[in-house]
Amino acid sequence: MKRFDKIMMATDFSDNSDYAFDYALALARQFNAELTIVHVINEPADLRGIYVPQVTYEELEKEISQGAKEMMAKFCSSKLADYGNYTTAIVSGIPFQEIIAKASEIGASLIVIGTHGRTGLEHLVFGSTAERVVRAAKCPVLSVRLPVQ
Structure with missing residues (x-):
């Protein structure tokens, strides 16, 4: 079996991502791999032309970034207490890119990513970040979906 020495986990902090993370961590442990956990702040629509008296666009970006940092810290402290070979990254942009x-x-x-498993109109409207990653990645991608209840 091919060895996975650098595993990247993409998270949006949803239940789907949490479930996929269990796979990423299990594989990282099995292969003694470096685990990188990435969260992408989806670029918000440009709100600079809209009048919002209480907050500037720059303040909004700062609050979103700070919230993401806090969520990542909480995620890592609760999920990675006994696994030290990891790094984190928070980036802004279009998630799949x-x-x-x-x-x-x-x-x-290896990239590990959760998927919502959307179909039909919902898939058409929201798209699938996981599907786009699978299509464009240069390495294997493990797409994990929550079990159907």
């Missing part, structure tokens, strides 16, 4: 770019940057040998 940033996931692919980060995987390339770190030389990931």
Whole structure:
């Protein structure tokens, strides 16, 4: 079996991502791999032309970034207490593009990503970040879906 020495996990902090993380961590333990956990702040629509008296666009970006940092810290402290070979990254942009770019940057040998399993109109409207990552990644991608209840 091919060895996975750098595993990248993309998370949006949803239940789907949490479930996929269990796979990423199990594989990282099995292969004694470096685990990189990435969260992409989806670029918000440009709100600079909209009048919102209480907050500036820059303040909004700062609050979103700070919230993501806090969520990542909480995630890591609750999930990685006994696994020290990991790094984290929070980036802004279009999720599938940033996931692919980060995987390339770190030389990931495997990407693990949760999927919502949307179909029909919902899939058409929201798309699938996981599907786009699978199509564009230069390394294997493990797409994990929550079990059907």
